[in-house]
Amino acid sequence: MGRSQAGLRQRIFAWALARFNARYERFAAEYKQRLFRDLTGTVLEIGPGTGANLRYLNAEVRWIGLEPNPYMHSYLHQEANRPGIPIEIKTSIGDDLPLGDESVDAVISTLVLCCVKNQQRALQEVLRVLKPGGRLLFIEHVAAPAGSRLRRMQNLVTPLWKQLGDGCYPNRETGAELERAGFENVKYERIIAPLVIVSPQIVGVATKAASRKGLDARHIASERATRQGNFS
Numbered sequence: 001m002g003r004s005q006a007g008l009r010q011r012i013f014a015w016a017l018a019r020f021n022a023r024y025e026r027f028a029a030e031y032k033q034r035l036f037r038d039l040t041g042t043v044l045e046i047g048p049g050t051g052a053n054l055r056y057l058n059a060e061v062r063w064i065g066l067e068p069n070p071y072m073h074s075y076l077h078q079e080a081n082r083p084g085i086p087i088e089i090k091t092s093i094g095d096d097l098p099l100g101d102e103s104v105d106a107v108i109s110t111l112v113l114c115c116v117k118n119q120q121r122a123l124q125e126v127l128r129v130l131k132p133g134g135r136l137l138f139i140e141h142v143a144a145p146a147g148s149r150l151r152r153m154q155n156l157v158t159p160l161w162k163q164l165g166d167g168c169y170p171n172r173e174t175g176a177e178l179e180r181a182g183f184e185n186v187k188y189e190r191i192i193a194p195l196v197i198v199s200p201q202i203v204g205v206a207t208k209a210a211s212r213k214g215l216d217a218r219h220i221a222s223e224r225a226t227r228q229g230n231f232s
């Protein structure tokens with residue numbers, strides 16, 4: 001794809017996200033309030049898009065956004081003006097975070113792990129930049145159960161969906177990837193969003209071990225049965 005064609009797609013994607021996400025945001029509001037209400041310190045958001053999550057943050061947080069699509073940036077500035085949050089935007093991707101080790105208190109990812117080039121690489125980067133005991137707060141759409149009609153649909157539309165959705169895969173097993181990434185604890189709830197194709201979603205928290213001992217135990221922990229349930 002030529003650079004100008006890629007730029008046009010990014011521009012249209014940014015406009016469409018700003019224009020058409022209101023219904024989804026009304027649905028997601030209660031989950032976002034629960035997820036983000038007690039955030040403090042330095043918060044990194046990967047792929048913040050047009051800034052739909054900024055309204056849930058209190059003005060004391062130091063917010064850094066990694067948004068590779070430059071056409072999202074003006075929307076981010078507009079959104080940040082409302083709660084008066086000072087923001088710092090970097091035009092880079094979640095697969096390679098331009099931040100120091102153990103430098104952030106929390107990472108936010110909503111509808112982004114579907115787009116990163118390599119989920120395990122992105123999650124290792126999240127673990128690297130999180131302080132011990134830091135948390136990844138996420139809402140992500142995921143693959144429907146194997147063998148279901150919806151899963152067959154997701155598989156069928158993936159090539160076109162990726163083109164139209166700026167690299168988004170509708171059929172990723174993101175819950176399983178989070179569980180094997182090496183967090184000390186991964187808790188999430190399955191929800192059904194009022195969307196086509198990407199309605200199955202997970203909302204939850206993945207916590208990095210608070211100590212070296214916990215870090216060493218993380219692989220044992222990740223072998224254990226999936227911890228699912230209420231994330232708060």
Ligand SMILES: C[S@@+](CC[C@H](N)C(=O)[O-])C[C@H]1O[C@@H](n2cnc3c(N)ncnc32)[C@H](O)[C@@H]1O
Nearest residue numbers: 047048049052069093094110111112115116117
């Ligand atoms: C579906 S939008 C979600 C936007 C926002 N998080 C939300 O919930 O409204 C996906 C976002 O991820 C960004 N993105 C795509 N690939 C990325 C990558 N590799 N690393 C970080 N962000 C990425 C896109 O530019 C876009 O802003």
